[in-house]
Amino acid sequence: MGDGQKADGARIAVFDVGKTNIKLTAMTLDGVLVESLSVHNEVRPGPPWRQHDLKGISDWLFGSLASLCRHHPLEKVVGTGHGSAGVLVNADPDETSALPMIDYEQDLPPAIRDGYAPLSGDFFDRGSAIMLKAAHQARQLYWMQQVDPERVAQARWYLGLPQYWAWRLSGVPSAETTILSAQSHLWNNVRKQWSPIVAGQGWQRLMPPFHPAWETLGPIRHDLARRHDIPEKLSVLTGGHDSSLNLYRYQAAGMRDACVISTGTWIVGMCAATPLDHLDENRGMVLNSDVTGGPVGGVLTMGGREFSHVAGQGQEETAADAALVSLLIERGTFALPSFGDDDGLFPGSAGRGRFEGPPAETPAERKALAVLYAALLTTECIDALNEDGLVALDGTFLRDPLYATFVAALRPNAETVYNLDSYGTASGAALLGEHETRDTPAPIALSRPPAFAGDRNALAAYAQRWRELAKRNNLQQGNTSKRDNR
Structure with a gap:
């Protein structure tokens, strides 16, 4: 659909954060694409590690969401993304992060690799083998804690990637099962409990309450909506893991x-x-x-x-x-x-x-x-x-x-x-x-x-x-x- 055209019927915006590209798409509620915008997901060299440009992504998202809202009757927005990303944040959703978001293809220091392995639990605690480079949210948080324990101690939440963006938009923190089960090593989905590393490292206070992927967390934050000319009635959903939501498309069918x-x-x-x-x-x-x-x-x-x-x-x-x-x-x-x-x-x-x-x-x-x-x-x-x-x-x-x-x-x-x-x-x-x-x-x-x-x-x-x-x-x-x- 061309820019400036209106469509009949409610629409939902999908914010999809991939490793290489980021997309914001207007969709019908039965899953048909209407319009899509995209941008490269830039990785910066650091220090202290290679990191994603959360400030740049924020500016692009808020501006693009305002643009899509002008052209389509959007009622809801939902995020999705890959599983190898966690973002440590303070209490203010206007701040991008407490520490930079780690690029999961970043090589690990040997001390982090060797120190993490014995803490990671059994297969069901992890949901996978210990994978290459800086994969796994738990290992990224462990690395952050070793590098800057003071900032980790002062932080408020540790959020999976889709829930980070839901928090930035709504101000409501959430944990969600598909992203935590995507080899985060934080959640044992068989026993339905946090993996032992969470208590062992004192991370319980960083883990937010659970919400299902489809739940409405609330409307977009009023100050954010006014600042970027986004309709204040826009609802924000919890969101989930990209491959799990692709599976959900077949399950819903x-x-x-x-x-x-x-x-x-x-x-x-x-x-x-x-x-x-x-x-x-x-x-x-x-x-x-x-x-x-x-x-x-x-x-x-x-x-x-x-x-x-x-x-x-x-x-x-x-x-x-x-x-x-x-x-x-x-x-x-x-x-x-x-x-x-x-x-x-x-x-x-x-x-x-x-x-x-x-x-x-x-x-x-x-x-x-x-x-x-x-x-x-x-x-x-x-x-x-x-x-x-x-x-x-x-x-x-x-x-x-x-x-x-x-x-x-x-x-x-x-x-x-x-x-x-x-x-x-x-x-x-x-x-x-x-x-x-x-x-x-x-x-x-x-x-x-x-x-x-x-x-x-x-x-x-x-x-x-x-x-x-x-x-x-x-x-x-x-x-x-x-x-x-x-």
Whole structure:
């Protein structure tokens, strides 16, 4: 919808803070995009650590929200964001933070890495293994406490990223289950209690009261509204974790037990039906939460970066050639994990990725191999989640039509669908606006992948061989993890 046009019907603004980009989107209450604004999420060098520019984001958000309110009948605003971010704040919501927000890709000082590990509890306390660099809200707060204990002692709240922005807008502090269950290491979602590190470090006073993601915390702060010409009737919702709200989009559509695989920098698999005793932290598996607090099995692997390593540069807009994929399968050309810094589903594989068999020499062959590799990683995620039922694919990998086709062909006895929307998180967040009043399934556009035209037996044999080679590759290198905390 063009600037200056009015739309009929209520709208909700979704503020989505990603690691690289930030978006503010006007959405219908049934999750359809109306208008979107975006800006780069700048990271500054510090000291005392690389940090996000909260002041710059604030100025952009408040100005952009005022602009969207002039052009659309916005009634509510809700935030969402990645899970690896916590913000320590004082009591005044006009202050940006008590200490700068840490960039989760910041390297850790060895003393912080080594000091934190024995405090972090068991798997259900953490919801994951201890991950790379400065991930995890608890570890970031621990780092802050070691660097500047006085400011931590004087601070009032420690907030997850969506709740930080809800607090800036409404003045109401909140904790929320999806963001705390996104590997914050602060919340045990199985026992429904704070992880031991919270009491052990004396952080209880920093933990705000819980509110569900869909709850209205209050109207926008009057002084903030007047200062930036934002309507004072605008309601502020609690908000939640980006991947969990993308899952909520499918759950709101009636697909409660669907396994959702979202692709981008990370392949993120989430499935509420995965038994908790199947979660293996050594294979990139995690424990998340849905918006109601129900446990959700998950798996994480840096598929987007793996894809880029295999495809090489300059192939982003080029579709893979099905005939070349068939040729690679026939001659036994393999890409074996993992090329990046993350083990993913193959313990000990970080940085040990390699190619085997006749090389993929041309750019087109590399792209074909990358799409095949992405499909194999995806099916490995699905298998880890113990899912043999309905799987829904979404995200950037679907830009290549063959990706969904190969995933479906690799699981011939189960149903695979896909969604081409590029704004799934925003849709899920928008649907929170009618969570308590929705009485029919929310709309969602799903398609079935085109049929695989090649030799299914050859593909199945190739996949089995790939799995054997991937596991052998890691064992030959020694089955020890290269995560920076071990």
